[in-house]
Amino acid sequence: MKTYNTIIGGKQIIPTNTFEVKNPATEDLIGYAPISTKLEVAEAVEAAKKAQPAWAAMADEERKGYIMKIAEVLTDNTEELATWITKEQGKPLGGPGSMFEMQACVGWTQVPASLDLPVEVVFEDDTRRDELHRKPIGVVGAIAPWNWPLMIAIWQIIPALRVGNTVVLKPSEYTTIGTLEMVRMINEVLPAGVLNTVSGTGEIGAELVANKDVGKIMFTGSNSTGEKIIKGSAGNMTRLTLELGGNDAAIVMEDVNPEAIAEGLFWGAFLNMGQTCACAKRLYVHESKYEAVISVLSDLAEKMPMGNGMDEGVVLGPIQNKMQYDKVVDLVEDAKANNARIVCGGKAKEGKGFFYPITIIADVEDGTRIVDEEQFGPVLPIIKYSNIEDAIKSANRLEAGLGASVWSANVEEAKKVASRIEAGTIWVNQHGAVHPMVPFGGVKSSGYGVEFGVDGLKSVTQSQVISVNKA
Structure with a gap:
C-alpha cells in the first residue's frame, strides 16, 4: 500500500512516521499518510518565507497566469482527484458529489485570477493625495477540514497566492491523501516554496499556528478548534479568518x-x-x-x-x-x-x-x-x-x-x-448557495472574517497608505 508525501520547498518529503487512511464506505485501507515532525513544520514555514518576496514581486499579470495554470492542472486531473475525494471522504462521484467538488475547485481558482485590487485614492485635495495600497501579509497557514477537503483547501490557497502570499497547508487527518495529491500536482506549475504541505493530527496544526513567521491563519472547522487557534496565535498577533460551526x-x-x-x-x-x-x-x-x-x-x-x-x-x-x-x-x-x-x-x-x-x-x-x-x-x-x-x-x-x-x-x-x-x-428560497464572487463568513460564534470575491482577497492582504504632500 502506497505512502504519500508532503511537499516542502518544491521537494517531496518522505515521512518517517505514517498513519492509515481508510475508505469510510468500506473501512478498507487506501493508503498511508505522513505524520510531519515539528522540524518539518518549521522547514515548511521557512521555505514559504524564503519564496514569498520573489512571488510578491512578480508582475500582477504573471501571478494571474500562474493561478490560471493551477486551474488547468485541476481541470486536467479532475477525474483522478474526484476519485480520491470519494474514496477518502465518502461523497459519491456524481450528482452533488466529488465531480461537483472538483468543478468548484476550478471555479474558485479562476475567479480570484480574474479579480484585481487596484490602488484606491481615499482622499485628495490641493495639498495632499492619499492612496490605499493592498500588500501581501507574507506566509499564510491554511488548515483545511474533512467535509469538502479539496474545495475548501482551494478556498484558502488561491486567494492567498493571488495577492502575493505563500502558503503552508495542513489537510485534515481524516482526508489527507487527496489534498496532498492535489498540492503535488499544483506544485508542478508553481515556483518552489510558494505552496507547501504538512500533515498529521491537531498537534501539527498547533505548531503551524504558533509559528511566529506565519502572518495569517485560515481555518474552517469546529468551534472548539477555532478557540484553540485564537489562543495559540495570540502571542504572535496573527491575523485570522475562522469559518466555524453553523447550526x-x-x-x-x-x-x-x-x-x-x-x-x-x-x-x-x-x-x-x-x-x-x-x-x-x-x-x-x-x-x-x-x-x-x-x-x-x-x-x-x-x-x-x-x-x-x-x-x-x-x-x-x-x-x-x-x-x-x-x-x-x-x-x-x-x-x-x-x-x-x-x-x-x-x-x-x-x-x-x-x-x-x-x-x-x-x-x-x-x-x-x-x-x-x-x-x-x-x-x-x-x-x-x-x-x-x-x-x-x-x-x-x-x-x-x-x-x-x-x-x-x-x-x-x-x-x-x-x-x-x-x-x-x-x-x-434557497439554502447554502455560495458563489466565488459573493463574500461568505459568519457572525457570533460562527467565526470572523470573510472569504470569496474582492472582500475575500482583501482579507489576505494588509493595507498600506501612501500619503503625498503636494505642496
Whole structure:
C-alpha cells in the first residue's frame, strides 16, 4: 500500500512516521499518510518565507497566469482527484458529489485570477493625495477540514497566492491523501516554496499556528478548534479568518407550496450528508404547513439511493468518520428518549461503513440537544411554530450565526424576515448557495472574517497608505 508525501520547498518529503487512511464506505485501507515532525513544520514555514518576496514581486499579470495554470492542472486531473475525494471522504462521484467538488475547485481558482485590487485614492485635495495600497501579509497557514477537503483547501490557497502570499497547508487527518495529491500536482506549475504541505493530527496544526513567521491563519472547522487557534496565535498577533460551526436555521412561512420547495429544502439540509457548515440544521415550519413539509421531505428521503460513492446511481454516501457517526447516533437516540417522532430513518444500517439513513425528526422543541447542538450529519429536526416572531426569536437564540434561510411565496416579506436574522448569509428560497464572487463568513460564534470575491482577497492582504504632500 502506497505512502504519500508532503511537499516542502518544491521537494517531496518522505515521512518517517505514517498513519492509515481508510475508505469510510468500506473501512478498507487506501493508503498511508505522513505524520510531519515539528522540524518539518518549521522547514515548511521557512521555505514559504524564503519564496514569498520573489512571488510578491512578480508582475500582477504573471501571478494571474500562474493561478490560471493551477486551474488547468485541476481541470486536467479532475477525474483522478474526484476519485480520491470519494474514496477518502465518502461523497459519491456524481450528482452533488466529488465531480461537483472538483468543478468548484476550478471555479474558485479562476475567479480570484480574474479579480484585481487596484490602488484606491481615499482622499485628495490641493495639498495632499492619499492612496490605499493592498500588500501581501507574507506566509499564510491554511488548515483545511474533512467535509469538502479539496474545495475548501482551494478556498484558502488561491486567494492567498493571488495577492502575493505563500502558503503552508495542513489537510485534515481524516482526508489527507487527496489534498496532498492535489498540492503535488499544483506544485508542478508553481515556483518552489510558494505552496507547501504538512500533515498529521491537531498537534501539527498547533505548531503551524504558533509559528511566529506565519502572518495569517485560515481555518474552517469546529468551534472548539477555532478557540484553540485564537489562543495559540495570540502571542504572535496573527491575523485570522475562522469559518466555524453553523447550526443554520431555516424558516418556512405559512404561504409556501411544500411541493415547490421540497427539493431545495432537502438538498439545503442534506448536501454532503449534512456534513456542511452551512447546511440547514434546524427547520422551523408554520403549523399550517408542518405535516405537509414533513411528508414531502420524508418522501424524498426514502427515494434517495445511499451507498458506496464509487457505485453508479448513488447520491448519498457515508458519514466520513467514526467520531462524527457516533455523535449523530447519540443525538438521535437522545431525541428518541425525549419522545421525538422519528418520521424516517433513525436506525443505523448494518454492515461495514459509516452509513446512517436520512433521518427526519418531528415534534421536537428548542432546548433539546438535537435542535441546539450542530449534528453535522444526515439528521434534520423540524420544529412547529405559530407566529413568525417566535420563529425569528428561535432562529436567533443560539450563538451560531453562519447561515440561515427563509422560504416564502412572497419574496419581499421573506426579505423582511431575513433582515432580522443574526447570520452572515441569509438565503431566500434557497439554502447554502455560495458563489466565488459573493463574500461568505459568519457572525457570533460562527467565526470572523470573510472569504470569496474582492472582500475575500482583501482579507489576505494588509493595507498600506501612501500619503503625498503636494505642496
